[in-house]
Every structure is written in C-alpha cells, then in structure tokens.
Amino acid sequence: MSFRIQNHTCIGIRVLFIVGAMILCYLSTSNVYHAFMIGLFAASTPLLTKFSFKIAFRRLMMPFLFVSIAALTVALELSFNTAGSPFIKVVFSKESFAFAIQLFLKSMSVISVVSLGIAMISISEMTAFLRFFRVPELLIELLVMVHHSIQIIGHKTTKLYTAQKSRMAYNGQFKNGLTCFSLLVTSIFSSSLNQIQQQAIALDARCYNNKLVWVLPRKNIKSIQLVWLTIGLSIITIPVFFI
C-alpha cells in the first residue's frame, strides 16, 4: 500500500527525524548512548544514502580531527610553576579526562547525525522546506549559491590537483610543494570564478528570474517506509530511557 504526500511533508519528516536525533544526542549525558548513536548513524549513512562506506568514513574524518583536538585541549591542563622547575606542567586529571571523553562523544554523535542529514536532504529539498517556513528569499538564494559555489570549487580543485600531479608536482620537496599549492589556489580562484560566470549565463539562458524554483517529483510513501521510520525513531529514542 502506498499513498501520495506533499514534498515538504516528506522533507519535513526527514528533517524532524534528524533534528529529533540531534536533540536527543545533545540532551543525553550517557557516553554509551553517544557511542551507540555514532555507530548507528555512521553505519546508516551508506545504507540510507548512495555514499559508499569509504566516503561516509571520509566525511567524518575532518570533523573527527577537529573534535579530537578540542577534546585533547580540554583533557590536558597546563599548570605554571613560577617558583621552581619545570616551569610548565601538563596535568592530566581524571575529571578533565572524563569531561573530554563526554565532549568528544557528544560532539561526534551530533556530527554523525548532521552528516546523515546532509547526505539525505538535497539542497532543493532544503530550499522547499525553508520556503514552506517563509524564510526570506534572499537567504535561500544565498544558501543555494554558496552550496553551488562550494561544489564548483571542490570539483575544480580535484581536477586541477590531478593535472598538477600528472606533471610531477608535489614531488616531496617543501619548496616545490609550496609553489604548487600557491599556484593551485590561484588557479582554483580564477577558474571557479570563470565557471560561476558561465553558470550565471546558463541560468539566464533558461529564463532564470532571480528566484531558484525547483519542482520536485511527487513522492509516494509506502506503508513499509512508515514502519521503518517508526522503527528508526524507536531505536534512537528507547535507549535514552535505559542507558
């Protein structure tokens, strides 16, 4: 059995699921629950989206690095000894360690939820959802353009980096690496700018009227999908009361 629903309802269900999961992660103080959420959402990303395990893992690596540094900063305490030596002592207290672990797990659990959310909701769906909530058009347009520019820059960077590598760039010498990197940055800037200009021309050619209107296909929701949604909600909610 399947029934037809409005697009923003469909997007709304997903957004509410993600926001709900984020709130649960934020409110929970249990490390086990946070670890459970990290595992659950990291594993769900390749299953629910078209990303492979490798890409899903890579997507979490960058925030993992930042959160690890932040947690380490919290865990380590510096004490200054003005009277004798050593002058600076790095202290590793039990309380600060526990707090750092909690901070790390909580942050990573929220990041895994957000990561799945970003992978599940496309920019056009996000636009439809924001329009439904009467968010000013200028902000929506800005969001879409920033998103698109990031995509273009990412795409160009990959291409230019490959082109550099194929011509013996980054050969291990520091000076060479630095020169190549500065050239890469300059080229990315000019070529991305050029492509963004081209994009503007292409938009004009298709009657772009200073408003990005997306028409999404009608969605059919099957009963089984609602069952899965209920199961998903139960999986993330029930442990809060037990862990």
Place this chain on the structure above:
Amino acid sequence: MKSVIDLKNVGYSYQNKEEVLNGLSISIPEGKKIALLGANGAGKSTLMLLLNGVLKPNEGQLFYKGEPYNYKRKGLRALRQKVGVLFQEPDSQIIAPTVYEEVAFGLSNLDFDKETVRKKTDAVLECFYLTDIQYKNPHHLSVGQKKRVCFASVLAMAPDVIVADEPTSGLDHPYAQQMFKEFDFLNAQGKTIIISTHDMNHAYEWADYVIVLHKGKVWQCGSADEVFANEAALKEAGLPQPLLLQLAKYLGLKEMPRDVESFKQLIH
C-alpha cells in the same frame, strides 16, 4: 527563404574592448539544419549567446520573426522560451541536484503550474530515456549523459530555435550519432537547429545551410554544397574541405557525394 532570426550590422566586443563580431549581417532560415563554422575565436559562441539574448550587441540589431529583440525582462523571457541554448560544457549548465530537477528547471522558470511542469518533465525524461537516472546527481554522470540531460532541459522549454554550441564535443561516436538523430527528429517537427562545430565532415553531411564566420564577419553562407565547394574561401577561414569532397575531387567525380553511401554508389 523565410527567416527566423535576422542580424543587421551586429557588432559585439567584450569588456577587454576586443571586437569579436563586426558588422555581422545574416538571415537565419526557418526550419533548417544550420551549421555554424569557423576557426577558434571566429565569434561562434558569442553569436550563439547573442541569438538567445544573453548578450546584447554593442551595435546593430537582431530580429526574431521580423520583431526587434526586446532586452527588457519580459521580452527576454519570451525570447529565451523561443530560442534555447545548449552549452558546450555541460558542467556550466547543470545547477540542480538531481536529473529530474535539472530538466524541470527551465520549465519551472516559465509561468507553468507545478503539475504541468511535472507532466512535461516526465514526458521529456521518457523521450530522452532518462527516467532510470532521474534521481541521480547530474554531476556524477558521464559526459554523454550530462549532455543529454542538458539537452533535455533545453528541449523541455519547447523552443522553436535550438542553438547548440559544439554539441558533440567530448562525445563518443554512438552518442554523437544519437545527438544528431535527435536534431533530425526535432528538425522534422519544424524546429530550426543551429549548431556550431569543428567537424567539417559531419557538418557537410548533416547541414542544409552553412554559415562560415571569420574574423567576426560572415565569410560565407549558403547551402552546404555551395559553401563547401569553395575551397579557397574555406582555406582562408582556416577550415579544411570535407574529406568526401576532397576524395570526390581527387577521383574526378562529376557529382559531389553528401554521405559515404552516395560516395560508394558514385565510385561503383
């Protein structure tokens, strides 16, 4: 011959003051398959953007079915609905996150209600065999598929004139053939097709009418037979004669073959 677009003394220069088109006057015949030829920098791409109203000429005027181009917002919308442009680089055209939304993009900018847009989009997707990949991200497709998506997106707006900038560049032979078949199909429906190309052989075989640009001016124009027969003019514009013509000349054939099959018949 009835013309669909007329250009009268059109001149265009970019911001760097370099003159790309200079006193260009030409009538584009309606319902024909037109090949726009010229060496790099001859002004082909600029001309194509002028036809769609993306660029406004510095000098001269353009006319669509006798009416001068109206560069006000309303006029441009009406014009762009009638004259669709397919860009050379599909990546610079793709804006939407899925194939479906990309095809629907042009339509949704027109004054159709959402249900009409969906109906038209579904029809175009089916026509272009894109239904299976409608939920895919167009950026993750092959060049051939990307070009098809862009083409479908332009055609969804049902323009009367289709302007394609090197539509087969980067495409393998079967995809290129398919693209030309689609152009033929559209032309049979009465649409005017203008393509810019460097493939002289294909242009000779396919086009009804040929325009050669050189140094921002119309160097030659006329039927494919007339234009390609003038070897000296082509050479001056930096273009070679089509291979079939060169062979026919070398073999001393009286008739000039337009395709390989007619060439085979002539030599037997």
